Structures are given as structure tokens and as C-alpha cells.
Amino acid sequence: MKKIIIFVLAAAMGLSFTACGETNQNTQETSSASSVVSEVSYTELPDDWQPVSLEAETVELDHSPYMDYLSGDWYGTVQDVVICFTLSADGTFVLSVPGLAEETVEGSWNFENGQLLLNGDVNQEVLVMEDYLYWPELDINMLREKPETYIPGEVQTDVSEEDFTGYWVSLYADLEGYIIPAHLIEDDTDIYLEGKWVALGGSLFGDIAREFECKDGALVYENGQGEESVKIVLQFLNDGMLKLNASMDGRDIILYLTPQVSASDMEEMAAGWTEED
Numbered sequence: 001m002k003k004i005i006i007f008v009l010a011a012a013m014g015l016s017f018t019a020c021g022e023t024n025q026n027t028q029e030t031s032s033a034s035s036v037v038s039e040v041s042y043t044e045l046p047d048d049w050q051p052v053s054l055e056a057e058t059v060e061l062d063h064s065p066y067m068d069y070l071s072g073d074w075y076g077t078v079q080d081v082v083i084c085f086t087l088s089a090d091g092t093f094v095l096s097v098p099g100l101a102e103e104t105v106e107g108s109w110n111f112e113n114g115q116l117l118l119n120g121d122v123n124q125e126v127l128v129m130e131d132y133l134y135w136p137e138l139d140i141n142m143l144r145e146k147p148e149t150y151i152p153g154e155v156q157t158d159v160s161e162e163d164f165t166g167y168w169v170s171l172y173a174d175l176e177g178y179i180i181p182a183h184l185i186e187d188d189t190d191i192y193l194e195g196k197w198v199a200l201g202g203s204l205f206g207d208i209a210r211e212f213e214c215k216d217g218a219l220v221y222e223n224g225q226g227e228e229s230v231k232i233v234l235q236f237l238n239d240g241m242l243k244l245n246a247s248m249d250g251r252d253i254i255l256y257l258t259p260q261v262s263a264s265d266m267e268e269m270a271a272g273w274t275e276e277d
Helices: 004-010 021-038 064-070 263-276
Strands: 072-078 081-087 092-097 100-112 115-120 125-128 133-135 140-142 166-175 178-181 190-194 197-201 208-211 213-215 218-223 230-237 242-248 251-261
Touching: 064 100, 072 140
Parallel strands: none
Antiparallel strands: 072 081, 081 092, 092 100, 100 115, 115 125, 125 133, 133 140, 166 178, 166 190, 166 251, 190 197, 197 208, 213 218, 218 230, 230 242, 242 251
16 A cells, blocks of 8 residues: 555655766766866966965864754654654654654754755755754755644443434544544545435445444444344544544445534524424
């Protein structure tokens, strides 16, 4: 499967590559410049000429304050996904998605003229501001503080069928253990729940309506056997979200849905329709 971080970055920027012909062009320009210099004629110096001795003080730039300031973790958000930009004092960097240590983009960095020059998997320039980094190619500010991300709530088992009633739409998806916004995988699942009856919509499930069974505080639907079996489990979380866990077509799907119309709102709507009738 495509690396998640590459998938996210590709949506916001293109990787920089050095053209093969650039080196040849630079060589030709250097050769041309050398030929011009070789044609210059110098005036002969007089016999009594003596060079003037100048004691120039060698100045070494101390980059240690910048290294201390820049080293460490910086955070930004790309396509609603948190990205961690880690700069090490040895001149290397790692770009990663927190929680997915194996999904990284790596390279080396150097500080020059107020900029971070990156080389490696990405060849970019990052501007060093007073208290943040600005990445022009991504058009994001990177800060020391890590942005808040969605952490699913605990599953509630002491619930009834009525607690599920409402209209729900997918907000997050679990992709290999990492929670990402559902729109990144183009998920548009929505669910209408009333009692045991569940209407599933969106490109993932199509438009289907099934009667679910209430088991241990969850709504469960099972059909078929083997690879063609389908199992959908709906669980109510203590943060007010709905967790959908589906096993179908040989794959597992986990979505987190947010209520758009609650059970109480539906009751008010139904009461209003009754009064109008």
C-alpha cells in the first residue's frame, strides 16, 4: 500500500528532482569561463615590487545557537493530517506522521541565510521565522506545539437501540491504525438509524437498508459465509461518535461518524410533522 505520508504530501506538493543535464551545463559554463580567463594578458610587475603583508583575522561563524533553536520536533497540518518535522543536531531530518514511525521521509539539512536547505527525499527550502518555520511548498507554518488530533472515545455497552437513532455521517477513517479525515479516502458514508433498522448510504455501501440485531450494546448485521460474508458492527462511543466496523470483500473498514440529526431532534421533527398533518 502506498505510504501514508507520501500520499498526504503528494496532495500538497511535488518532490524536487535534479535534472541529469544540469551538471553537464554547469561544466560547459565553467569551461567557457576558463577559456575567457586564459585570454587575459597581465602587465608585468616591476622588479622592486614587494607584496603588502596584511594580517587578516579569520572569523568563524558560530551556528550553535541556531542548531539549538532549530533542533527538535516541529508540527504542521497538511490536508488535515498532522505532520512532524524532526531536525537533528547532526544535520539530518525526518518527516513523519505521528503514530506511524515506519512511514518517513528523510534527508539532510543545512542552515544558510535564514533558510533551511533540505536535501534527500525532498529538496526544498524552509524559511526560519522568529518563532515558527514556514514551508512555502506546503504553504504551512510549523510550530513547536503539536496540534490536537481525534482520539476515539470508549465504547459504551450500556446503551439501547434508541440511543443509536439519528442521522450520521463519516468524519474520520482508521487507516492501518492511524486516524485520518474521511475525505482523504473519499469516503462519503452516511447512516440513518431508527431502532434496529439501518439505512447505509455512500459509495462504500451503496444505498441499502437492513435490520440489525442488538448484541451487548452494539447493533450487528451478519450475512453469508467465508470470503463473501459481510459483518457490520455499530458501536456508540462516550464522546458522542458512532464507530462503524465492517468486514466485507476480504477487508476490514473502520469509520467514525458524527451525528447530524440526533434522536431528540428527530422526535421534534416528527412531532412537527404530526402537528402539521
